[in-house]
Amino acid sequence: MLNPDLNSIQLNQDEYERYSRHLILPEVSLEGQKRLKAASVLCVGTGGLGSPLLLYLAAAGIGRIGIVDFDVVDTSNLQRQVIHGTSWVGKPKIVSAKDRIHEINPHCQVDLYETRLSSANALEIFAPYDIIVDGTDNFPTRYLVNDACVLLNKPNVYGSIFRFEGQATVFNYEGGPNYRDLYPEPPPPGLVPSCAEGGVLGILPGVIGVIQATETVKIVLGKGTTLSGRLLLYDALNMSFRELKLRPNPVRPVIEKLIDYEQFCGIPQAKASESQAQQDIPEITVRELKAIIDANTGEYAIVDVRNPNEWEIGRIPGTHLVPLPEIENGKGVETVRSLLNGHKLIVHCKMGGRSAKALSILKQAGIEGINVKGGINAWSQEIDPSVPKY
Structure with missing residues (x-):
């Protein structure tokens, strides 16, 4: 509900004090803070990108935050997934994230979906939320998130990271491009190593996740110029930013339904081929x-x-x-x-x-x-x- 009935949204005294630095910003003001409180945002993943994203969305006063994840906290996560702590190792990430969010801002409603996102449940999970933020780390889920957002006409705030490099943009917003305009076809399985295989600078997802949070807040407020139509590229090792223009492809295939994204990305075929080669x-x-x-x-x-x-x-x-x-x-x-x-x-x-x-x-x-x-x-x-x- 990006155009809520603001007369029905009220702040209590704690919220006036909590958001005081927002309220004195002309670009936010009381109206903008009410918009943030009325907004609902779903974050897919509570890993490197989801961690800073969720922390700042909660601190900003997003009223309803949904989290989709089915993983547990591992010691190797703590180098970059700053929403989780050592005491949460071995426990569900979404519960850890909810606990930390409520420490930051008890006024946030937090909905948990402890499940693997799939074509069978994505539309139902996405439907109640205004904005979807993609914090995933694999191609099948990125295509799934994109296509579900297109079918539901919801903005998709995208980020990705690898080693020392990250990228961010906003897909499917105000007629702008979607993920398939950037990647019409998935790369061959195994061509792009995961962070577990290739490594990642722990600070990098903090930068990209905060950019995603910034874009999300701007969409809610209706202020500024978003990254829609622009792919922001960040090189942490050389501390440089650059942009690439993105445009909708006029001949791209129409997305009519959700499909088998593992199959689309060639995962089963690659596994079968690898198994045959290694048997x-x-x-x-x-x-x-x-x-x-x-x-x-x-x-x-x-x-x-x-x-x-x-x-x-x-x-x-x-x-x-x-x-x-x-x-x-x-x-x-x-x-x-x-x-x-x-x-x-x-x-x-x-x-x-x-x-x-x-x-x-x-x-x-x-x-x-x-x-x-x-x-x-x-x-x-x-x-x-x-x-x-x-």
Whole structure:
């Protein structure tokens, strides 16, 4: 309800004091604060982007905040997901977020949807809210959020992050472009690493999430110029911002219904292909690897395909570093070949996925090998706790 009946919205004395710095801004004033109180915003995700976004929406006085998430707080989240605390590790993120929101502003109504967003529930969940904010980190959900917003004619405040770079814009607002104008087709599965695979500067989502919160508040107030039609690109490492113009594609396909977005993004096909490629690759457990190392027969060459910065965190004794990117470009294949020299090959990575991919590539080059199930994280958990688990 972006045009509410403001006569029916009242602030109490605590709210007058709480929002005093807003009330004296001519661009906000009492009318704008009433608009914020009447507004409803749904945040999809309470991770790196959702954390600062929710904190500032609550502090600004958004009256109704919805949160969709089904994950629990993990220690690795705390480097960037600032709405959660150490005491919440292992507990639902949405409950942690609600608790923190009410510490900031008890006047916010917080609705929780502890479920995986899907084509079956998205329209029903989105329907009661004025604005949808996308804090997700995967392509199927981004397309789902976009298409549901288009079908319901709701603004989609978008942000994404990776390593040191972020981007933000507003989709489906006042005739502006939507996500499919930026990405008509999803990239091939696996082409864009997740933050868990590629890393992310912990401060980066704070910047992008606050920009999303700013755009959300501006839409509610009806003030300023939003990012609709403009993609804001942020490079934290070089501290630079730049913009790209976005325009609606006049020949883009009409969105008529929600579809299977996993299928649309090629996820099942990629998994099936990967499974087929890897099904003939033998595996050993870290306990079996430990027995091989202890036997010290010199029969095996053990290769670690993680990145050099991961190698510095910790390593399994007697391993050789040959990063997966080098194997993918061919140089590492020859390195592995020279390491073998009659030895049998064992390959590991962090959790087993990259090493299986490396072995598939090596197999095509005529080099057979064995994968270590669970990778160095399993080694840390089951064999040597002094090796950091990350």
